Amino acid sequence: MNNNENTQKSTIKDVAKAAGVSIATVSRVINKNYYVSPEINVKVQNAIVQTGYVPDSIARTMKSNNTNLIGFIVSNISNPHMMTIARAIEKVIRESNYNLLVCSTENDPTLELKYLNAFISRRISGLVLHSTGGNEEYIAQKISSTLPTVLMFRHNECKEFVGDTVDTDGRQGSYKLAKHLIECGHRRIALLGGHLEVSTGRDRYQGYQDAMREFGLEINPELHYFGDFSELSGLQGARKLFTTSNPPTALLCLANMAAVGAMKYFRDKGIHVPDDVSVVSYGDIENVELMWVNPTRIPQIPSVLGQKAGELVLDRIQNPHRPNREATFDTDLIIGNSVKNYI
Amino acid sequence: MNNNENTQKSTIKDVAKAAGVSIATVSRVINKNYYVSPEINVKVQNAIVQTGYVPDSIARTMKSNNTNLIGFIVSNISNPHMMTIARAIEKVIRESNYNLLVCSTENDPTLELKYLNAFISRRISGLVLHSTGGNEEYIAQKISSTLPTVLMFRHNECKEFVGDTVDTDGRQGSYKLAKHLIECGHRRIALLGGHLEVSTGRDRYQGYQDAMREFGLEINPELHYFGDFSELSGLQGARKLFTTSNPPTALLCLANMAAVGAMKYFRDKGIHVPDDVSVVSYGDIENVELMWVNPTRIPQIPSVLGQKAGELVLDRIQNPHRPNREATFDTDLIIGNSVKNYI
DNA sequence: TATTGACAAGTAAACGATTCCATACTAAGT
C-alpha cells in the first residue's frame, strides 16, 4: 500500500517533496513548457499519481490571469432554445478546455448588472450575453472594452461597443412571415411582438411593417400586442387580441415561446388552427413533429447559433482588438399547415 | 473629473493608496468584520468608488477556499428537462450568491471524469451530478468524501458514498404505467428502457417486472430494447420492436426522450397512436398540450426536482457530515388518450 | 588545462486578497 493520499488535498509542494525535486520543476513537468530530463520527468509523474495531485485552477489564475471560464447570461431561460444554445456553446468551448458559467436574469436589468459584476469578479475570460436590454451603455463602456463579449439576439448601438453579434435576420424573417400571410389572402393580421426596447423586438416589428406597407395594408395598433417573448405573454396576447367581436384571421408571432403560448390558448379554447385562425411563428418550437398542427415558421437553429457564439467568443479571446463581427443568419420560411389559404 | 479609473483593473492596493490607509484596513471595511472608525470608513468607501474597485473572487478564494460555485454535470443535456432542472438549481443557489457551472458529458464516463477533475481543480463548493454511471466507485471514494454532492436520478450503492439523492420513485412509477397497460387489456407490451448500468434504468425496469409478475404475464426479452435514454435510441428501439410480423400492442417508454423518439417514429410511419399502438411514458414531454396525442405518462416535475437538489447541496455545504438524505418523489399517473382500452 | 557556453534545476518574487500579530495611542485607575 503506497497510498499516500490523505483526505487533505495535495499541492505542488507535496509532489515536489515526494519526487525529491523543487516545485518549479514539478510545474515545468506539468506545463511541459521547459525541458526536463527524462528521469526527473518520470519521477515527477509518479509522484503526481502517488499523491493524487490535481493542479489548482484558482492558484493558476492568480498568476496567469486566465480562468478558462465563459459566462453565459440569459434573460429568459425558460425558452428551451436558450439551453440548446448553452449546450452548443459548451460543446465548442470544451474543446479548448473552457467551462461555462450559466445564469438567468429573469428579464431583470438589476439582476443582469449583478451577474455581470459577479462574473467580472470571477475573471471570466469571455462573455456571451442575451441581455435584457436595460444596460446598453454600461455594457458598451465598461464591459465590452475589457471583456471579450458576444451578444446573442441583441445589437448594441453604442459607438463604444466592442464585440460580436449573433442573430438571425429579424427584419427579413418577419417580413417573410407577414408576406406569406398576405399572399394567402389575410388582411386582418394580428401581431404578437416582443418589447421594442431590444433590437430583436424592433427588427422583427420592422419586417412586419415592411411587408404591410409593400402591400398597401393598414398597420393597425389595435391588432398589436407587445409582450416579453414569454409563453405567458403569448397566451395573454392571444386572449386579448381574439376576444373581440371581429377577430383577426391570422396571428403573426414574433417569438417562438409567444407562439407556444398563443397556440395553447387556441387549443384550450377550441379555436381551430388554421380553420378559425392562421398562425405563423418566428422561431422553432420544441417537438414540432408531434404537434397537432405543423406551424408555418422561421426556424432559428439554436445549435448553429450557439456554436457560432462559442467560436466567436473564443476567437475574440485570442484577438481582443479585432473589428466587431456580426453573424447574421439568413432566414428560411418553412411552410406547415397552420395557415389557411383564402386565395 | 476625478475619474481615476484607467483601463487597468484596480486592486485593494490602489484603494489603500487612494484612501491613505493600509490594505488590511480596506479589507476590513469591505468585509465589515472588524471595527473601523467612521472617518476612515468614509475615506475608504470613497476611494472604492473613485477607483472603481471590485474585489477579486479569485484572490479571495486563495485564502478563504470558498468559490461559491456549484457544478452541475449532466450526462445527456439534450433532454430539455435537464435544463429546466439547471434553471431551478440556479434560481435557488443564486439567493445565496452562488453561481452555476454547467457541462454535459454526452454519456461518456471519460468526459465525466475529466469534468469532475476540472471542477475540483476549480474548487467548486458543491456538485449536482447526473452521472453516466461509469464512475461509481471513484465518485463514492474520491469525490463525495471531500465535496458536497447531490445525485440526480441516480443512486450510488457504494458504502463509502457521502451525499444526497434526488429522484422520483422509478420502481413505483413504471409499475403504475405497466399496470395501467395491463388493466386496459394489453398483453404483448414492448419495453423501451434505459441502460441498466444506472439505477434509474434498473429501478424502472424492476417496476415493469413487478407489474408483469403480479398479473402473471410472461416477461419476454424479445420485446425489450435498452437504449441510452435519448430520443435517437427511442426511435431506433421503436423501429426494431415494431417491424416484426406480430408487433406488440403497447409500448412502455421508461424515459421521456425515448418516448419522444418513438412517437416521432410512429407518426412518421403513419402508425396511429393509440389505434395501432398504445404508448405510455415515464417522464413528461415538452409542450404536451400541443401534441396530436396526449400521452398517458408519469410526469416528473423538473423545477421541483431541481429546487430540491439546490436546497440539498446548499444544506450539505453548511453541514458536510450529516447523514445521507434521499429525496424520492412519489409518482402520479396522468391519463391521456394514448392508450387503447381493450376491455 | 583553462575558458566558455549551454542548459537543467533550484530560489524566490510575484498574483490579490485575508488575518494573525505587533504597535502605538487613548483612557482609566491608583
Place this chain on the structure above:
DNA sequence: ACTTAGTATGGAATCGTTTACTTGTCAATA
C-alpha cells in the same frame, strides 16, 4: 504621574501556482 487595559491600525505571512533570475554542472573548444 505612572501603570495597565483596551483598541484602532499597520506589517507581514499566507493561500498554490508560475516564471524570471540564479546557480551549478558538464562538454566542447582553444
